[in-house]
Amino acid sequence: MIKVAPSLLSANFACLKDDIEKIENGKADWLHYDVMDGHFVPNISFGYSILKDVSKVTNLFLDVHLMISEPQKYVDEFIKSGANLIVFHIEAMENKEDTLALIHHIKENNVQVGISIKPNTPVDAIQDYLSLLDVVLVMSVEPGFGGQSFKEIALDKIKDLATRRKENSTHYLIEVDGGINATTGKQCKNAGVDVLVAGSYVFNSDDYTQRITSLK
Ligand SMILES: O=C(CO)[C@H](O)[C@H](O)COP(=O)(O)O
């Protein structure tokens, strides 16, 4: 069964607790938490203090998507604030040594680890890390904003990641993020995705449960 991870980026920030309760009651599997620093991406969202408060009002698995430069500088704060999974961008890393160190650091703290790739970054850029990862996050929009249209290039990457996983007996989940609705969600499902992130499709609706159900 596919997992659905509503992205809090499209929630009403003045009523976060209510919106989180609604998606939890609507059978969301994970809560996707988008962190933007105004440097790695041209937008600012929320940081670890809000994550800490969010973690106190939900039992949902907290999937933290770090769209920030130098993720190694801030990762401990997100770990302390209740992240269950930390996903950083390969494009934010300067070299292989730092990337491996960050992966191991997150794992040593008993938090799951993932790497995300932007639409123009090939799967080959993360081949060396695939065996170490719990999640690969395929961006189907340029990171930075909710409400954009799905880019089809993500479908080939999902298929490619599913093939590599089979060939190499690795175990990562394949997650897709950006422009997901019932139609694009189905395309991703057919390509072999495991986790659908959906922000505007879920939260710009009067019935979160119906939207989550339609993705499943
Ligand atoms: O990482 C993100 C943007 O960078 C968000 O998770 C994503 O955009 C979700 O929003 P939507 O479903 O509206 O596209």
Ligand SMILES: [Fe+2]
């Ligand atoms: Fe995201």
